[in-house]
Amino acid sequence: MNTNLQHYIDLVTVLTQKEMKVRYKNSFLGYFWSIAHPLAYSFVFFVAFKIVMRIQMEDYTLFLIAGLFPWQWFSNSVNLSPTIFLANASIIKKVNFPRNVIPLTMVIQDMLHFILSIPVIVIFILIYNKLPYLSWIYGIPILLVIQFIMTYGISLLISSINLFFRDMERLTVLFTTFLFYFTPVIYSEIMVPERYRHLINLNPLSPLMISWRNLFLNGRLEPAYLFVSLAYSLFVFLIGYLVYKKLSWKFAEVL
Amino acid sequence: MREPVIIFNNVSKSYPSYHHVIGGIKNFLLNIPKAVGSIRRTGYEALKGISFEAYKGETLGIIGRNGAGKSTALGLIAGVLKPSKGNVIVKGRISPLLELGAGFHPELSGRENVIMNGVLMGLTRAEVMKKIDEIIEFSGLGEFIEQPIRTYSSGMLARLGFSVVAHLDPDILLIDEILAVGDMDFQKKCLDKMTGFRNNGVTIVFVSHSMADVERICDRVIWIDNHIIKDIGTPIDVVSKYSRG
Numbered sequence: 001m002n003t004n005l006q007h008y009i010d011l012v013t014v015l016t017q018k019e020m021k022v023r024y025k026n027s028f029l030g031y032f033w034s035i036a037h038p039l040a041y042s043f044v045f046f047v048a049f050k051i052v053m054r055i056q057m058e059d060y061t062l063f064l065i066a067g068l069f070p071w072q073w074f075s076n077s078v079n080l081s082p083t084i085f086l087a088n089a090s091i092i093k094k095v096n097f098p099r100n101v102i103p104l105t106m107v108i109q110d111m112l113h114f115i116l117s118i119p120v121i122v123i124f125i126l127i128y129n130k131l132p133y134l135s136w137i138y139g140i141p142i143l144l145v146i147q148f149i150m151t152y153g154i155s156l157l158i159s160s161i162n163l164f165f166r167d168m169e170r171l172t173v174l175f176t177t178f179l180f181y182f183t184p185v186i187y188s189e190i191m192v193p194e195r196y197r198h199l200i201n202l203n204p205l206s207p208l209m210i211s212w213r214n215l216f217l218n219g220r221l222e223p224a225y226l227f228v229s230l231a232y233s234l235f236v237f238l239i240g241y242l243v244y245k246k247l248s249w250k251f252a253e254v255l
Numbered sequence: 256m257r258e259p260v261i262i263f264n265n266v267s268k269s270y271p272s273y274h275h276v277i278g279g280i281k282n283f284l285l286n287i288p289k290a291v292g293s294i295r296r297t298g299y300e301a302l303k304g305i306s307f308e309a310y311k312g313e314t315l316g317i318i319g320r321n322g323a324g325k326s327t328a329l330g331l332i333a334g335v336l337k338p339s340k341g342n343v344i345v346k347g348r349i350s351p352l353l354e355l356g357a358g359f360h361p362e363l364s365g366r367e368n369v370i371m372n373g374v375l376m377g378l379t380r381a382e383v384m385k386k387i388d389e390i391i392e393f394s395g396l397g398e399f400i401e402q403p404i405r406t407y408s409s410g411m412l413a414r415l416g417f418s419v420v421a422h423l424d425p426d427i428l429l430i431d432e433i434l435a436v437g438d439m440d441f442q443k444k445c446l447d448k449m450t451g452f453r454n455n456g457v458t459i460v461f462v463s464h465s466m467a468d469v470e471r472i473c474d475r476v477i478w479i480d481n482h483i484i485k486d487i488g489t490p491i492d493v494v495s496k497y498s499r500g
Binding site: 003006007010011013014015018021022025090091092093094095096097165167168171249251252253 | 330335337349354360362367376377431
Protein backbone atom coordinates (compact mmCIF):
# COMPACT_ATOMS: atom_id res chain seq x y z
CA MET A 1 0.00 0.00 0.00
CA ASN A 2 0.99 3.59 -0.54
CA THR A 3 3.07 4.67 2.49
CA ASN A 4 1.41 8.07 2.77
CA LEU A 5 -2.00 6.51 2.97
CA GLN A 6 -0.74 3.84 5.36
CA HIS A 7 0.75 6.55 7.55
CA TYR A 8 -2.47 8.55 7.53
CA ILE A 9 -4.44 5.49 8.58
CA ASP A 10 -1.92 4.69 11.31
CA LEU A 11 -2.07 8.25 12.55
CA VAL A 12 -5.85 8.19 12.84
CA THR A 13 -5.78 4.73 14.45
CA VAL A 14 -3.14 5.58 17.02
CA LEU A 15 -4.78 8.88 17.99
CA THR A 16 -8.20 7.25 18.27
CA GLN A 17 -6.78 4.44 20.38
CA LYS A 18 -5.17 7.03 22.61
CA GLU A 19 -8.46 8.82 23.21
CA MET A 20 -10.33 5.59 23.82
CA LYS A 21 -7.67 4.31 26.21
CA VAL A 22 -7.64 7.51 28.18
CA ARG A 23 -11.41 7.53 28.36
CA TYR A 24 -11.78 3.90 29.34
CA LYS A 25 -8.76 3.69 31.62
CA ASN A 26 -11.30 3.57 34.36
CA SER A 27 -13.51 1.36 32.27
CA PHE A 28 -16.79 1.53 34.09
CA LEU A 29 -16.83 5.29 34.61
CA GLY A 30 -15.71 5.88 31.04
CA TYR A 31 -18.68 3.98 29.70
CA PHE A 32 -20.99 5.44 32.29
CA TRP A 33 -20.31 9.00 31.19
CA SER A 34 -21.00 8.33 27.54
CA ILE A 35 -24.50 7.13 28.34
CA ALA A 36 -25.22 9.22 31.45
CA HIS A 37 -25.46 12.42 29.49
CA PRO A 38 -28.20 11.46 27.02
CA LEU A 39 -30.03 9.52 29.72
CA ALA A 40 -30.02 12.53 32.03
CA TYR A 41 -31.37 14.71 29.24
CA SER A 42 -34.06 12.15 28.50
CA PHE A 43 -35.09 12.27 32.13
CA VAL A 44 -35.21 16.07 32.22
CA PHE A 45 -37.30 16.30 29.05
CA PHE A 46 -39.54 13.52 30.27
CA VAL A 47 -40.29 15.45 33.45
CA ALA A 48 -40.72 18.76 31.64
CA PHE A 49 -42.81 17.63 28.70
CA LYS A 50 -44.54 14.45 29.73
CA ILE A 51 -45.26 15.04 33.40
CA VAL A 52 -45.58 18.81 33.54
CA MET A 53 -46.76 19.78 30.08
CA ARG A 54 -48.53 16.48 29.38
CA ILE A 55 -47.44 15.95 25.83
CA GLN A 56 -49.79 13.59 23.95
CA MET A 57 -47.49 10.80 22.95
CA GLU A 58 -47.15 7.14 23.76
CA ASP A 59 -43.80 5.86 24.99
CA TYR A 60 -42.35 9.33 25.16
CA THR A 61 -39.26 8.08 27.03
CA LEU A 62 -38.39 5.74 24.20
CA PHE A 63 -39.06 8.50 21.71
CA LEU A 64 -36.60 10.78 23.54
CA ILE A 65 -33.88 8.16 23.85
CA ALA A 66 -34.02 7.23 20.17
CA GLY A 67 -33.37 10.86 19.25
CA LEU A 68 -31.11 12.08 22.03
CA PHE A 69 -28.40 9.42 21.69
CA PRO A 70 -27.49 10.25 18.08
CA TRP A 71 -27.93 13.95 18.82
CA GLN A 72 -25.45 13.66 21.66
CA TRP A 73 -22.80 12.41 19.27
CA PHE A 74 -23.34 15.38 16.99
CA SER A 75 -23.38 17.98 19.74
CA ASN A 76 -20.40 16.53 21.63
CA SER A 77 -18.22 16.70 18.56
CA VAL A 78 -19.40 20.13 17.47
CA ASN A 79 -19.13 21.69 20.91
CA LEU A 80 -15.58 20.43 21.34
CA SER A 81 -14.50 21.61 17.89
CA PRO A 82 -13.52 25.19 18.74
CA THR A 83 -10.83 24.13 21.20
CA ILE A 84 -9.26 21.04 19.64
CA PHE A 85 -6.59 22.77 17.60
CA LEU A 86 -5.76 25.07 20.49
CA ALA A 87 -5.35 22.05 22.75
CA ASN A 88 -2.75 20.62 20.36
CA ALA A 89 -0.92 23.89 19.73
CA SER A 90 2.48 22.61 20.83
CA ILE A 91 2.67 19.87 18.19
CA ILE A 92 0.98 21.88 15.43
CA LYS A 93 3.67 24.53 15.79
CA LYS A 94 6.49 22.02 15.48
CA VAL A 95 5.44 18.97 13.49
CA ASN A 96 4.16 18.98 9.95
CA PHE A 97 1.42 16.35 10.01
CA PRO A 98 -2.02 16.56 8.39
CA ARG A 99 -3.95 18.72 10.83
CA ASN A 100 -7.32 17.32 9.85
CA VAL A 101 -6.58 14.10 11.75
CA ILE A 102 -7.29 15.99 14.96
CA PRO A 103 -10.97 16.77 14.25
CA LEU A 104 -11.25 13.47 12.41
CA THR A 105 -10.23 11.38 15.41
CA MET A 106 -12.52 13.40 17.64
CA VAL A 107 -15.53 12.65 15.44
CA ILE A 108 -14.57 8.97 15.13
CA GLN A 109 -14.23 8.75 18.86
CA ASP A 110 -17.65 10.27 19.52
CA MET A 111 -19.09 7.95 16.90
CA LEU A 112 -17.61 4.94 18.71
CA HIS A 113 -19.16 6.12 21.97
CA PHE A 114 -22.49 6.38 20.23
CA ILE A 115 -22.15 2.86 18.78
CA LEU A 116 -21.26 1.53 22.21
CA SER A 117 -24.40 3.14 23.61
CA ILE A 118 -26.76 1.47 21.14
CA PRO A 119 -27.25 -1.52 23.51
CA VAL A 120 -28.75 0.92 25.99
CA ILE A 121 -31.30 1.94 23.36
CA VAL A 122 -32.02 -1.76 22.81
CA ILE A 123 -32.60 -2.28 26.53
CA PHE A 124 -35.19 0.50 26.55
CA ILE A 125 -36.85 -0.94 23.47
CA LEU A 126 -37.13 -4.29 25.22
CA ILE A 127 -38.45 -2.63 28.39
CA TYR A 128 -41.22 -1.13 26.29
CA ASN A 129 -42.09 -4.56 24.93
CA LYS A 130 -40.76 -3.95 21.46
CA LEU A 131 -38.07 -5.73 19.50
CA PRO A 132 -35.05 -4.66 17.48
CA TYR A 133 -35.57 -4.68 13.71
CA LEU A 134 -33.62 -6.57 11.06
CA SER A 135 -33.43 -3.39 9.00
CA TRP A 136 -30.95 -2.04 11.57
CA ILE A 137 -28.27 -4.20 9.99
CA TYR A 138 -28.06 -1.93 6.97
CA GLY A 139 -29.91 1.08 8.40
CA ILE A 140 -27.50 1.86 11.21
CA PRO A 141 -24.34 1.81 9.04
CA ILE A 142 -25.99 4.05 6.43
CA LEU A 143 -27.04 6.63 8.99
CA LEU A 144 -23.66 6.39 10.72
CA VAL A 145 -21.93 7.31 7.48
CA ILE A 146 -24.25 10.22 6.75
CA GLN A 147 -23.96 11.63 10.25
CA PHE A 148 -20.22 11.10 10.24
CA ILE A 149 -19.75 13.15 7.06
CA MET A 150 -22.00 15.89 8.39
CA THR A 151 -20.37 16.08 11.82
CA TYR A 152 -16.83 15.97 10.45
CA GLY A 153 -17.64 18.75 7.98
CA ILE A 154 -19.01 21.06 10.65
CA SER A 155 -16.14 20.24 13.01
CA LEU A 156 -13.55 21.05 10.35
CA LEU A 157 -15.28 24.34 9.66
CA ILE A 158 -15.64 25.45 13.28
CA SER A 159 -12.25 24.25 14.49
CA SER A 160 -10.45 26.01 11.62
CA ILE A 161 -12.32 29.28 11.94
CA ASN A 162 -11.93 29.39 15.70
CA LEU A 163 -8.18 29.87 15.38
CA PHE A 164 -8.84 33.15 13.65
CA PHE A 165 -11.97 34.21 15.49
CA ARG A 166 -11.52 33.09 19.03
CA ASP A 167 -15.09 33.81 20.11
CA MET A 168 -16.42 30.97 17.93
CA GLU A 169 -16.61 28.92 21.09
CA ARG A 170 -19.48 30.99 22.49
CA LEU A 171 -21.19 31.13 19.12
CA THR A 172 -20.92 27.37 18.75
CA VAL A 173 -22.71 26.71 22.01
CA LEU A 174 -25.48 29.08 20.92
CA PHE A 175 -25.57 27.44 17.51
CA THR A 176 -25.98 23.88 18.82
CA THR A 177 -28.61 24.98 21.33
CA PHE A 178 -30.64 26.68 18.61
CA LEU A 179 -30.22 23.74 16.32
CA PHE A 180 -31.34 21.35 19.03
CA TYR A 181 -34.67 23.06 19.62
CA PHE A 182 -35.29 23.57 15.92
CA THR A 183 -34.69 19.90 15.17
CA PRO A 184 -37.47 17.39 15.84
CA VAL A 185 -35.68 15.53 18.65
CA ILE A 186 -37.85 16.22 21.67
CA TYR A 187 -41.00 16.68 19.59
CA SER A 188 -42.08 14.92 16.44
CA GLU A 189 -42.26 16.59 13.06
CA ILE A 190 -46.03 15.96 12.95
CA MET A 191 -46.53 18.19 15.98
CA VAL A 192 -45.12 21.20 14.13
CA PRO A 193 -48.02 23.41 12.91
CA GLU A 194 -48.86 22.84 9.25
CA ARG A 195 -47.80 26.26 8.04
CA TYR A 196 -44.28 25.93 9.51
CA ARG A 197 -43.73 22.30 8.64
CA HIS A 198 -41.95 22.95 5.35
CA LEU A 199 -39.32 24.87 7.32
CA ILE A 200 -38.19 21.72 9.08
CA ASN A 201 -36.36 20.48 6.06
CA LEU A 202 -34.35 23.66 5.84
CA ASN A 203 -32.53 22.39 8.91
CA PRO A 204 -29.78 20.00 7.72
CA LEU A 205 -30.08 17.93 10.90
CA SER A 206 -33.84 17.31 10.72
CA PRO A 207 -34.03 14.56 8.10
CA LEU A 208 -31.13 12.76 9.74
CA MET A 209 -32.55 12.84 13.27
CA ILE A 210 -36.00 11.84 12.05
CA SER A 211 -34.42 8.93 10.22
CA TRP A 212 -32.59 7.71 13.32
CA ARG A 213 -35.78 7.76 15.35
CA ASN A 214 -37.84 6.04 12.71
CA LEU A 215 -35.20 3.40 12.34
CA PHE A 216 -34.96 2.69 16.06
CA LEU A 217 -38.69 2.82 16.77
CA ASN A 218 -40.27 1.39 13.61
CA GLY A 219 -37.40 -0.12 11.68
CA ARG A 220 -38.29 2.15 8.77
CA LEU A 221 -35.89 4.09 6.58
CA GLU A 222 -37.47 6.73 4.37
CA PRO A 223 -35.47 7.01 1.10
CA ALA A 224 -36.46 10.65 0.65
CA TYR A 225 -35.10 11.60 4.07
CA LEU A 226 -31.95 9.58 3.43
CA PHE A 227 -31.34 11.33 0.16
CA VAL A 228 -31.90 14.82 1.56
CA SER A 229 -29.71 14.22 4.60
CA LEU A 230 -26.92 12.75 2.49
CA ALA A 231 -27.06 15.78 0.20
CA TYR A 232 -26.86 18.11 3.21
CA SER A 233 -23.94 16.13 4.65
CA LEU A 234 -21.93 16.27 1.47
CA PHE A 235 -22.62 19.97 1.10
CA VAL A 236 -21.60 20.75 4.69
CA PHE A 237 -18.50 18.59 4.36
CA LEU A 238 -17.47 20.33 1.16
CA ILE A 239 -17.70 23.76 2.79
CA GLY A 240 -15.85 22.58 5.88
CA TYR A 241 -13.11 21.00 3.83
CA LEU A 242 -12.63 24.02 1.58
CA VAL A 243 -12.37 26.38 4.54
CA TYR A 244 -9.94 24.04 6.25
CA LYS A 245 -7.85 23.76 3.07
CA LYS A 246 -7.71 27.52 2.74
CA LEU A 247 -6.71 28.16 6.35
CA SER A 248 -4.71 25.14 7.47
CA TRP A 249 -1.27 26.33 6.40
CA LYS A 250 -1.69 29.37 8.61
CA PHE A 251 -2.47 27.39 11.76
CA ALA A 252 1.09 27.49 13.05
CA GLU A 253 1.14 31.26 12.62
CA VAL A 254 -1.87 32.06 14.73
CA LEU A 255 -1.49 29.51 17.49
CA MET B 256 30.90 18.88 -3.89
CA ARG B 257 28.78 18.99 -0.76
CA GLU B 258 25.12 18.43 -1.22
CA PRO B 259 22.80 21.11 0.20
CA VAL B 260 19.72 19.67 1.94
CA ILE B 261 18.24 22.87 3.31
CA ILE B 262 18.18 25.87 1.03
CA PHE B 263 16.83 29.27 2.04
CA ASN B 264 16.61 31.49 -0.97
CA ASN B 265 16.03 35.13 -0.07
CA VAL B 266 13.37 34.16 2.44
CA SER B 267 11.15 36.68 4.16
CA LYS B 268 8.48 35.79 6.63
CA SER B 269 5.99 38.29 7.90
CA TYR B 270 3.05 37.66 10.12
CA PRO B 271 -0.04 39.73 9.52
CA SER B 272 -1.14 41.19 12.80
CA TYR B 273 -4.14 39.13 13.63
CA HIS B 274 -5.13 40.90 16.82
CA HIS B 275 -8.26 42.48 15.36
CA VAL B 276 -9.34 39.10 14.22
CA ILE B 277 -8.33 37.12 17.26
CA GLY B 278 -10.42 39.60 19.25
CA GLY B 279 -13.31 37.62 17.84
CA ILE B 280 -16.04 37.84 15.26
CA LYS B 281 -17.89 40.49 17.20
CA ASN B 282 -14.86 42.78 17.20
CA PHE B 283 -14.18 42.05 13.57
CA LEU B 284 -17.69 42.84 12.40
CA LEU B 285 -17.80 46.04 14.42
CA ASN B 286 -14.52 47.26 12.91
CA ILE B 287 -14.45 45.73 9.44
CA PRO B 288 -12.68 48.56 7.58
CA LYS B 289 -10.13 49.02 10.34
CA ALA B 290 -9.57 45.29 10.76
CA VAL B 291 -9.08 44.56 7.07
CA GLY B 292 -6.80 47.58 6.76
CA SER B 293 -4.72 46.49 9.69
CA ILE B 294 -4.27 42.99 8.29
CA ARG B 295 -3.09 44.49 5.01
CA ARG B 296 -0.79 47.15 6.39
CA THR B 297 0.64 46.09 9.68
CA GLY B 298 2.62 42.93 9.38
CA TYR B 299 5.39 41.86 11.62
CA GLU B 300 8.50 40.82 9.74
CA ALA B 301 10.24 38.01 11.56
CA LEU B 302 12.79 37.33 8.82
CA LYS B 303 13.94 39.69 6.08
CA GLY B 304 15.43 38.22 2.97
CA ILE B 305 17.73 35.62 4.46
CA SER B 306 19.65 33.10 2.38
CA PHE B 307 21.76 30.18 3.50
CA GLU B 308 22.31 26.50 2.83
CA ALA B 309 22.85 23.59 5.14
CA TYR B 310 24.78 20.64 3.77
CA LYS B 311 24.21 16.97 4.23
CA GLY B 312 25.79 15.69 7.42
CA GLU B 313 26.61 19.05 8.89
CA THR B 314 25.57 20.39 12.26
CA LEU B 315 24.38 23.94 11.89
CA GLY B 316 23.86 26.14 14.92
CA ILE B 317 21.48 29.07 14.97
CA ILE B 318 22.05 31.70 17.62
CA GLY B 319 20.60 35.11 18.31
CA ARG B 320 18.66 37.09 20.86
CA ASN B 321 15.07 36.29 21.80
CA GLY B 322 12.71 37.43 19.08
CA ALA B 323 15.42 37.61 16.44
CA GLY B 324 13.65 35.08 14.24
CA LYS B 325 15.26 31.76 15.17
CA SER B 326 12.04 29.93 15.86
CA THR B 327 10.53 31.25 12.65
CA ALA B 328 13.51 29.82 10.77
CA LEU B 329 12.97 26.45 12.43
CA GLY B 330 9.26 26.57 11.63
CA LEU B 331 10.07 27.22 7.98
CA ILE B 332 12.47 24.26 7.88
CA ALA B 333 9.92 22.01 9.59
CA GLY B 334 7.35 23.01 7.00
CA VAL B 335 4.77 24.26 9.47
CA LEU B 336 5.22 27.83 8.19
CA LYS B 337 5.25 29.07 4.63
CA PRO B 338 7.58 31.87 3.59
CA SER B 339 5.98 35.16 2.55
CA LYS B 340 8.71 35.78 -0.01
CA GLY B 341 11.49 33.66 -1.44
CA ASN B 342 11.54 29.91 -1.17
CA VAL B 343 12.64 27.19 1.20
CA ILE B 344 13.78 23.84 -0.13
CA VAL B 345 14.19 20.95 2.27
CA LYS B 346 15.26 17.50 1.11
CA GLY B 347 14.55 14.48 3.23
CA ARG B 348 12.63 13.61 6.35
CA ILE B 349 12.59 16.05 9.20
CA SER B 350 12.33 15.21 12.87
CA PRO B 351 11.72 18.07 15.22
CA LEU B 352 12.69 17.51 18.83
CA LEU B 353 9.71 18.81 20.77
CA GLU B 354 9.76 20.66 24.04
CA LEU B 355 9.27 18.56 27.14
CA GLY B 356 6.22 16.39 26.98
CA ALA B 357 4.68 18.00 23.88
CA GLY B 358 2.75 15.43 21.90
CA PHE B 359 2.71 13.10 24.88
CA HIS B 360 -0.35 12.19 26.87
CA PRO B 361 0.16 12.13 30.64
CA GLU B 362 -2.24 9.25 31.26
CA LEU B 363 -0.61 6.85 28.80
CA SER B 364 2.44 4.76 29.55
CA GLY B 365 5.86 5.56 28.19
CA ARG B 366 5.56 2.75 25.67
CA GLU B 367 2.16 3.92 24.38
CA ASN B 368 3.50 7.45 24.10
CA VAL B 369 6.50 6.27 22.10
CA ILE B 370 4.19 4.68 19.55
CA MET B 371 1.94 7.72 19.33
CA ASN B 372 4.86 10.14 19.09
CA GLY B 373 6.63 8.07 16.46
CA VAL B 374 3.54 7.98 14.25
CA LEU B 375 2.93 11.70 14.74
CA MET B 376 6.48 12.34 13.54
CA GLY B 377 5.83 10.52 10.31
CA LEU B 378 6.60 6.83 10.81
CA THR B 379 4.10 4.11 10.13
CA ARG B 380 3.05 1.99 13.07
CA ALA B 381 4.95 -1.01 11.75
CA GLU B 382 8.16 1.04 11.54
CA VAL B 383 7.77 2.22 15.13
CA MET B 384 7.09 -1.31 16.37
CA LYS B 385 10.29 -2.50 14.71
CA LYS B 386 12.32 0.02 16.66
CA ILE B 387 10.47 0.18 19.91
CA ASP B 388 12.80 -2.11 21.87
CA GLU B 389 15.78 -0.12 20.76
CA ILE B 390 14.05 3.14 21.72
CA ILE B 391 13.15 1.87 25.18
CA GLU B 392 16.64 0.48 25.67
CA PHE B 393 18.18 3.81 24.71
CA SER B 394 15.91 5.78 27.03
CA GLY B 395 17.23 3.81 29.98
CA LEU B 396 13.84 4.09 31.65
CA GLY B 397 13.67 0.40 32.47
CA GLU B 398 10.37 -0.71 33.94
CA PHE B 399 9.15 2.88 34.23
CA ILE B 400 8.30 2.57 30.55
CA GLU B 401 5.03 0.83 31.50
CA GLN B 402 4.03 3.61 33.91
CA PRO B 403 1.84 6.57 32.92
CA ILE B 404 4.17 9.43 32.10
CA ARG B 405 2.48 11.83 34.50
CA THR B 406 4.65 10.07 37.08
CA TYR B 407 7.86 10.93 35.21
CA SER B 408 10.31 13.61 36.22
CA SER B 409 11.25 16.23 33.64
CA GLY B 410 14.57 14.47 33.11
CA MET B 411 12.77 11.23 32.31
CA LEU B 412 10.45 13.02 29.88
CA ALA B 413 13.44 14.48 28.11
CA ARG B 414 15.00 11.05 27.84
CA LEU B 415 11.85 9.63 26.32
CA GLY B 416 11.45 12.51 23.88
CA PHE B 417 15.03 12.37 22.69
CA SER B 418 14.98 8.59 22.43
CA VAL B 419 12.01 8.68 20.06
CA VAL B 420 13.47 11.38 17.86
CA ALA B 421 16.89 9.74 17.85
CA HIS B 422 15.46 6.55 16.37
CA LEU B 423 13.20 8.00 13.69
CA ASP B 424 15.91 7.78 11.03
CA PRO B 425 15.57 11.44 10.20
CA ASP B 426 17.55 13.04 7.41
CA ILE B 427 17.29 16.34 9.22
CA LEU B 428 17.03 16.74 12.97
CA LEU B 429 15.75 20.00 14.45
CA ILE B 430 16.74 20.69 18.03
CA ASP B 431 15.43 23.71 19.84
CA GLU B 432 17.25 24.16 23.14
CA ILE B 433 16.79 20.87 24.88
CA LEU B 434 19.97 19.34 26.18
CA ALA B 435 19.85 21.26 29.44
CA VAL B 436 17.69 18.64 31.14
CA GLY B 437 18.60 15.07 31.91
CA ASP B 438 21.55 13.98 33.98
CA MET B 439 25.19 14.02 32.89
CA ASP B 440 25.05 10.43 31.86
CA PHE B 441 22.12 10.92 29.52
CA GLN B 442 23.48 14.17 28.14
CA LYS B 443 26.62 12.34 27.18
CA LYS B 444 24.51 9.66 25.52
CA CYS B 445 22.66 12.35 23.55
CA LEU B 446 25.89 13.94 22.42
CA ASP B 447 27.24 10.55 21.38
CA LYS B 448 24.06 9.87 19.45
CA MET B 449 24.36 13.21 17.74
CA THR B 450 27.92 12.43 16.77
CA GLY B 451 26.64 9.14 15.42
CA PHE B 452 24.05 11.00 13.40
CA ARG B 453 26.67 13.23 11.94
CA ASN B 454 28.75 10.26 10.87
CA ASN B 455 25.69 8.76 9.23
CA GLY B 456 25.07 11.87 7.20
CA VAL B 457 22.20 13.29 9.23
CA THR B 458 21.94 17.05 9.12
CA ILE B 459 21.30 18.70 12.47
CA VAL B 460 19.96 22.18 13.00
CA PHE B 461 20.59 23.24 16.55
CA VAL B 462 19.08 26.35 18.11
CA SER B 463 20.53 27.26 21.46
CA HIS B 464 21.40 29.99 23.90
CA SER B 465 24.18 27.90 25.39
CA MET B 466 27.32 29.04 23.61
CA ALA B 467 29.31 26.21 25.16
CA ASP B 468 27.02 23.62 23.54
CA VAL B 469 27.08 25.46 20.24
CA GLU B 470 30.87 25.55 20.18
CA ARG B 471 31.09 21.91 21.15
CA ILE B 472 28.60 20.49 18.67
CA CYS B 473 28.29 22.69 15.61
CA ASP B 474 30.29 22.75 12.41
CA ARG B 475 28.94 26.11 11.38
CA VAL B 476 26.91 28.79 13.09
CA ILE B 477 24.42 31.31 11.81
CA TRP B 478 23.86 34.41 13.87
CA ILE B 479 20.44 35.93 13.29
CA ASP B 480 20.05 39.44 14.58
CA ASN B 481 17.21 41.81 14.03
CA HIS B 482 15.58 39.47 11.47
CA ILE B 483 18.58 39.24 9.17
CA ILE B 484 21.68 37.08 9.11
CA LYS B 485 24.39 39.00 10.86
CA ASP B 486 27.10 36.43 10.40
CA ILE B 487 27.80 32.89 9.22
CA GLY B 488 30.98 31.04 9.99
CA THR B 489 32.89 28.73 12.27
CA PRO B 490 31.56 28.42 15.82
CA ILE B 491 34.59 30.02 17.46
CA ASP B 492 34.43 32.99 15.17
CA VAL B 493 30.72 33.69 15.30
CA VAL B 494 30.26 32.92 18.97
CA SER B 495 33.02 35.27 19.99
CA LYS B 496 31.54 38.06 17.88
CA TYR B 497 28.12 37.35 19.30
CA SER B 498 29.43 37.37 22.87
CA ARG B 499 31.03 40.74 22.29
CA GLY B 500 27.63 41.93 21.04
